[in-house]
Amino acid sequence: MTTTPTPAAGDPAARPTVRCQAVTRVHPGGTQALRGIDLDVAAGEMVAVMGPSGSGKSTLLQIIGGLDTPSGGTVEVCGELISALSEARRALLRRRRIGYLFQSFNLIPNLSVADNVELPILLAGDGAGAARRRRGELLAQLGVAEHAAKSPATLSGGQQQRVALARAVANHPDVLLADEPTGSLDTAAARDVMTLLAEHHATGQTIVLVTHDHRVAAAADRVVTLRDGLVVDAVEVGPGSPPGLPPLLPIADPFSAVQPGARS
Numbered sequence: 001m002t003t004t005p006t007p008a009a010g011d012p013a014a015r016p017t018v019r020c021q022a023v024t025r026v027h028p029g030g031t032q033a034l035r036g037i038d039l040d041v042a043a044g045e046m047v048a049v050m051g052p053s054g055s056g057k058s059t060l061l062q063i064i065g066g067l068d069t070p071s072g073g074t075v076e077v078c079g080e081l082i083s084a085l086s087e088a089r090r091a092l093l094r095r096r097r098i099g100y101l102f103q104s105f106n107l108i109p110n111l112s113v114a115d116n117v118e119l120p121i122l123l124a125g126d127g128a129g130a131a132r133r134r135r136g137e138l139l140a141q142l143g144v145a146e147h148a149a150k151s152p153a154t155l156s157g158g159q160q161q162r163v164a165l166a167r168a169v170a171n172h173p174d175v176l177l178a179d180e181p182t183g184s185l186d187t188a189a190a191r192d193v194m195t196l197l198a199e200h201h202a203t204g205q206t207i208v209l210v211t212h213d214h215r216v217a218a219a220a221d222r223v224v225t226l227r228d229g230l231v232v233d234a235v236e237v238g239p240g241s242p243p244g245l246p247p248l249l250p251i252a253d254p255f256s257a258v259q260p261g262a263r264s
């Protein structure tokens with residue numbers, strides 16, 4: 001009964017990038033946020049997680065990302081049992097294999113845009129030259145190169161989320177976790193960020209995305225719905241669905257009225 005983390009000659013698709021089995025989480029104070037989640041995310045897949053506020057979406061994402069630990073059950077990321085690792089090993093796994101995108105961007109305010117993107121590359125142990133090159137490449141790719149020297153707070157929300165995306169993918173993570181990444185953006189900026197995410201997914205990026213917006217979710221391969229800490233529904237959006245965005249938007253739509261944290 002040994003598990004071999006070595007990527008043997010086998011088929012990489014045989015093992016899901018993320019595997020949650022019977023995951024529960026009781027938060028301090030006694031709230032049972034997750035009641036037994038089983039969820040596999042295949043390599044290259046994009047899964048959208050939906051559900052009302054308080055249904056456990058963020059808790060699940062944080063547990064997959066090793067920012068929180070389950071009370072019961074197991075979580076594997078790339079074959080590593082992240083739920084059983086020491087804090088130090090988890091930090092290492094997070095740094096190398098997982099990218100995060102948050103609703104509130106979470107950029108470091110007293111670092112420049114460029115340094116925000118470069119920092120995780122340096123922390124992962126790459127040399128300064130390589131980090132600078134990668135940073136330049138990402139900022140150009142995401143259309144924010146001209147803002148490199150600025151402080152993040154001087155950028156619009158959409159631009160900050162572009163920078164946050166550059167940071168999130170800087171180390172070529174095996175999985176990108178995004179918690180309502182468009183939740184604090186206006187309609188145009190939200191569409192813009194989703195287009196970039198979809199483009200990134202089209203290059204093979206595995207993504208788990210929490211969203212309240214059905215059109216955002218429609219960019220995913222599969223939509224999983226949580227309620228009271230349980231998966232109550234899982235829908236394939238369609239085999240071979242195009243990697244780009246679904247037809248987004250008549251402009252005057254209710255989406256623009258949805259506030260961050262709004263209940264669905």
Ligand code: ADP
Nearest residue numbers: 027028029031033052053054055056057058059
């Ligand atoms: P969602 O992201 O779907 O809105 P959350 O995962 O944030 O849901 O929360 C699920 C439940 O767990 C809620 O009842 C919430 O109040 C509770 N909760 C979340 N985080 C914590 C925490 N750090 N401490 C205590 N309770 C928490």
Ligand code: MG
Nearest residue numbers: 057058059179
């Ligand atoms: Mg949440």
